[in-house]
Each structure stands twice: as C-alpha cells, then as structure tokens.
Amino acid sequence: MDDDPEFYADENYFMDDYNQENQYESLGSSPEYENISDVFSLCVIPSTNLISFFILPFLAAALFFRIISYSNYFSSYMFHAISTVLGLYIMVLYALECLHLLLAFIISSYFVLYFPRKYRTGMCVFVPSFLIILYCELFMDPVVWHSCRIIIMTAAMKSISVAVDIDGSSIRMPKFLPYCGYMLCPLNTYFGTWISFKDYLSLRENDETVCLNNWALLMIAGYLCSAFLFLSASNCWVQWFISDKSWMWVRAYRDALSFRCSHYFISFTSSALLSLGGYPLAKSVITKPLKIEFPRSLVEVVIYWNIPMHMWLKKYVFRPMLEQLGKFGAVTLTFSASALLHGVNFQLAAVLLSLGFYTYVEYQLRNIFATTFNACIASKICVRERCEHMYNSQNCKWTVIANIIFSCITIFHLAYLGVMFDGSESQDTGYSYSHTLEKWSELGYKSHWLALASYCVYFLIK
Template identity: 30%
Template sequence: MGDSDEDVIYGYDEEEYGLDVNFNAAECAIGVLQQTSNNLIYLFGAAFLCLFLRKIPLVFRANAYMIISHFLIYQFSSEFWGIFRFFNMVTFSGIVMVGLKIRGNIILFTQIAIIMIFQLLLGTEYMLGVRGILMLHAMRVIAVGYELENSNGEPCTFSILEYLYFPPVLVMGPFLTHQQFVSFQYGQVGGFKQIVKNISLATVLLCGSLTALLISSCYLNMLKAPNVWVEDFIVALSFRTSNYFVCYLSQSVMQFLGTEIVVTEFGEIEWPRSMATIVSYWNIPMHMFLHTYIFSKNVFSTVCCNAFYTFVISSLLHGYDPQISITLLTLGFITFSEARFRRKLAKRFSMCVKAKECYEDCQHTNNGLISSLINFTFRILSLYHLIFTGMPFVDEYASTGYPWEHTYESYENHNFASLYISLALLLFSFLL
C-alpha cells in the first residue's frame, strides 16, 4: 500500500507483513458463500425429504431416491446427460453382476474400467468437475458386490437401488457401507431432544466446514509468501482445508439425519503422530472402504504388496490423473517405510515409537525422554511430508488437470527430500 495516510492511521504496512493488498478477502468470502448457499439448500433439502421418505414402501422409496438424485446431479453438474448415462451404466452393470453372483474383484475392475471409459469419452476437464460423485457411486457398487458375493439369498434390487441412489451422500459423501445404510434406514428417528441435538451439531459442523472453505478459497490468498518454503506450506494448507470443507459438510449432513459418523479429524492431520495417522484420518469412511474391500482381501501374500495394491486401486478410482496417482503412491511409500522402520525400532529397543500409538498395557519398557524425542521428531517429519505431498496442488491446473511434469518439478524443487528420507528409513529398517 506504500506510505499512505491509511498506513499512518493503522500503524503498519500490509506488504511488510506479507499481505496481498490487491486482494479483497471480504468480497471473496461473500462471493464464495453466495455460490455455495444454493447448493447447500439443495443438499439439506434432499436430506430433509429423505427423513420423511423412510416410512413409505421400499419400491416407492427407491424410485423417489432415484428422482431426487438425478435432480441433485442436474443442479451440481453442468453436463447432466453425460453423468446421467454414467450413473445408470454403473448401476445397471452392478445390479446385473450382483444378481449373477459375480465375484467382487471383477465388479471392482469393471467399475474402474467404466470410470476410465467415461473420462476418455467426455474429457479430463469434465471429469475433474464430477470425479467425486462418480467415485462415490462406483465405491457403493463395489461395496455391494463384495458384501453380497457370498450371500445365500437373492439380493433385493430395490434395496440395492435405494442404497446406490441415497441422495444426501450422493454428491459430497460420506461413503456408507450397505450395512450402515440399512441401520440408518430402519433406525429410530428419536424424540424432540434428539432432533434438536442433531440439528445443533449439524450446524456446528456446517460452520466448521464453511470456515475451512473460506480459509482455502479466500483467506490464504491474502498471504504473500516471502519465499518458496512458505508458498509451498500455504498451497499444502489450502489443499488440506478444502478436504476439511468436504468432509465436515458430509458429516454435517449425516448428523442432520441423526447418524453420527466421523469423517475426518483435523487435529490428527495437523499434528500427526505419523503418516499412517494422516492416511487413516484424512477421510475415515474412504479409508475404511479401502481397508475392508481392498487391503483386507489379501490379493497378495505380503503386507507390502497388499498396501501397494490398495494405493494403486485408490488412484485408479480417481480416474486417469497422473498427479493423484503419483501423490498416492508417494504417500504409500512414505507411510510404509516409516511404519516399518518405527516397528523395527520399537521391537529392537523396547520403546513405544511405532507409527500407531501403543495400547496402555503394551510390554515396552524404555519409554522415557528418548522415546518422546523420537515420536516428536517423526511428528515434525510428518508435517514436512504433508507439505511435500500437498504443494503440487496449486490452483493453476485445478480445472484442467495436473500434468506429471508439474508434480515432478514440485518434488524436484525440494530435491525429492521426502522420498530420499523414506528410502533411508526403509534401508535402515533392514539393519535393525
């Protein structure tokens, strides 16, 4: 702003304190909230309708859910007919394969193939706008396939349809297993006090979600980074807060419906014990899906291969996205290396330093200052890994897709530090 009268009145220079004087955060916040408000009305309106639709017969309820879902798709997507075709293709293929008792693994790869074909036909830019909706829908089909592949009875088509097209979780999530959905669908609504409690908690979660949205979209843009390290920190933080927006919004909707589901824990991410903690708490329902239906199926004989397979499947469910794939595989390598090293270290020196916190009755004996320092060091290291894996997600390519060269250059700017550190930990783990 320079040496204007306003600087004299307020006693500081915004540019000196790293603020972008040309960016109006208040106007940005008002604009973002205005754009978001209509979508929130549609989303919570659909949730409100579903509370009443629970009491009608299954056949009518399933059809009502399908109508509401397509209305939401129309509101949230600029290319309605493209995603309409995808949804019905996924649903039809899933129901047919479940009815034929086809194995869950085949259903899994069929859904991934459909996602890839959809992206090829409609383009990457369009795919980026609806990827979350498509991925969640495919995940529900996959979950049904795995849950019903060993069932003795005939699956009820309308029961599957109401699960696949449940409107409140269609756009933002969270992912619900078929069993979780059934528990909600046929559970008790509760009395007046419970309803007030649900609305109050949903409001608090919604406020937290919108706060994260404003931080990500507006307030972080006020900051002018004095160097590349601070700039990378801001970009990574913006990426994380955008995730908090989606997660807490979906949690708010479920709380409004009377179902308490924890979707994320920002405290466990912003001050993590390990990278395993971040992976687990980033999106808890997504993590449970991958653990239950992918990792726990033990496609391979070793934990390492199954972990790598899980991260590959996770990246494929996002469609063809080089940066997402590189980021997820990098996360997998960092997480596995750290967990293996800390597990070996804990066993070798009998200390509570594993990636996941020990139980209270563990048998480790050396839990003094050194153990605390090791855990603290890995917390700081995890914070750096958060920056390293989050810094490529700049706004420049957000709407068109991130080329792999951009990700490579971002890692190169940090001399691939996280990868080399993780490689060193992996090598040291073989020596312990």
C-alpha cells in the same frame, strides 16, 4: 483383526477428487489483501454467501430424506423411490453432465451382480468398474470427466461393496429399486462419501424419532460451522497469512494446507448431510483435522483423512489381499486400486503410490525402533492404560522428542505431496505428469530422498 496394520488406509482421498474441491478453492484466488477487513469483506463474506446458497438444496433434500426414512406412513418401496428421486434431483441441479454416465454405470453394475459367482470373487469384482473408469479417462472430454470423477468413483465403491457383501452373505441380492436408492442416495452421491448398503437399509429400522433433538441439531450446526471455517481458511486466510515472497518450503506448506482445508470443508459438509439425513454420529464422522495437522505419523494421516474410505479399503482390498500378498504387496495393491478408482492420472497415482511407500516404511521402521528400545514410538500410539513399553511420554522425555521428530517429518511429507494441488489452469482437466514433476523438482525431490534413506535404514536393520 483390530491389530491389522493400517498404514495403507485412506489413500486416495488424499485428494478427494479435486474436481469439487476446486470449485470452492477458486473462490479465493488469492489477491493481495491489505488488512483483515479486506479479507472479510472481499473474500470470507462473498465465498460464505455463495456456498450457503449452494448447499441449501442439499440440506433440504437431506431433511426430507430423514422424514421419509423415519416415517411409518411410507413403505420401504416409497423410501427407495424417494431416495432415487432426490438423488436424481441433486444430479440434475449440480451435475447434469454426469447424469447419463451415472445411470449407465448403475444399470451395468447391477447387471454384473447376476454374473456367476466365480466371476465376482477376489479382484474380479473390481474389473467392470475399472474398465468403465478407464473408458471415461481415455474417451470422455477431460473437463467433463474431471467433474464426474468423484461421483463415478463413489458409485464404483458402492457397487463393489454390494457385490462382495453378497458373496460373503452379509446381505441379500438387492432388488433394482433399493439398489438405485442406495446408489443415488442424496446424502452422499455428490460429495463422495461411501456408506455401506447395510447402513443405508438400517435407516428404515432406526427407532429414533424423526424430530431432531438438541444434541443432533448441535452436531449438525457444529459440522456446518467447521465446514465454513475451513472454507474461509482455504480461500482466504491461508493465502493472506503466507505470502508468495515466503521461503519455498513455507509456500509449499501453504499450498498443501489450502488443499487440505478444502478437503475438510467437503468432509464436514458431508458429515452435516449424513447427520441431518438420519445417520448416527459414528457413521457421520469423515475426517479428523487435528490428527492430520498435528500428526503422530503418516499412518494416522491416511486413516483420518477420510475414515469411510479407509474402512472400505481395509475391508474390500487390504485384508483380502494380506494373506496372499503379504504386507507390502497388500499395501501396494490397496494404493494402486485407489489410484485406479480415481482414473488413469499420473499425479494421483504418483502421490498415492508415494504415500503408500512412505507409510509402509514408516510403519515398519518405527515398529522396529519401538521394539528395540522398548519405547512408545510406533506409528500408532498405545492406549495409555495398556501400554506395555518401558518408556513412554509419561516417564521419558526422549520418547516425546522422538515422536515430535517423526511428526515434523510427517508434516514435511504432507507439504511436499500436497504442493502440486494448486490453482493452476490445468485443475479443470486434471494435472499432467509434467506439472507433478515440475513441482517436485522445484523442491529437489527431498521428500522422496528422505523416504529412500529411511527405507535403507529399515532394510539394513530389519
């Protein structure tokens, strides 16, 4: 299964739910700083201080969670109970307006687990979550729903994964308290990182000592330092280096880069919490910025944008649908499912479906080129020791040039797709279709035209 095409992957989180990211982006609302000293004193230091106090309760809750997880003095019952209490504490402290909605979702989703199995197979298991999200989108106050969106989306991903894993006999039917502990886990409920129920339970089976060794402390410190670096980049440095007087495509790249840096801040903060809470390194890696900022392809971007979500989509949507719908159908359904999980929002749907189409075309077209010219220019790079292509970056400069061209095209698409996530007033309620079309029309829809031209080339030569 390792050879499954992975162009569908992280879709959504191509936006990570703007609700939380905007909380931090708004700190750096881009005044004109005259010099580096002004950037530090007026932007970097204030935003760093504010966010430091903001995340301290998360770090304290994660450390306490780790102690409870590894301690033999607490039963599994107490472990789940304390996980629930800590999650409720985080929600009351930071998202009180979402608490009643989350609790209602947890109770209703647990009830769904007792439905007859025929109603929990295939896409049927997604329906209850989609209906609840649709209800919130249509009837909740837009500002409140926008602040709750990522929390409910994460809860939906968790509940769907539990329902599917029960049917697949990967896990047993959970009791209500363990289910609540999982759904309200303080390490990931607020920041929106999916972890499986099996991984959550495995924390009690971990043989590691509760004490943090030097390597673990170093990794946690590294995650936090990276988070704050990307926070300062998003709020301060990007806007300072690239002014509003720059060429429109440079400004588009700036706005998209600022958005991506805010996502990296969220991701590395979440990685620090997962590591501090007891998850191993392999489970705490969420994003890889270098793979995104210097991409080989859009396929790599959607995979490394949010690795846990990529894994969730791959396991619960893409692979089950691949045999029934084929590659294109599975890709379309995967990105559509992601868009629905994020709510009925034109901008998110437009970006995600565009991204799905782009990655599908790129994946197929580059595979044809790689096969035709026997060159290592496919979307995913070959392992050097196992590359069977006649021409690769080690022996052919044209292979290097071709890959650089595709990388530049990917950066172009990222600037175009991310330009609409700016700091306009509509960010608190979600962006409208008019905002999306206005931003893209200013750039002449060039990214879509390029993708369409690529598809025509693919269609003619396939």
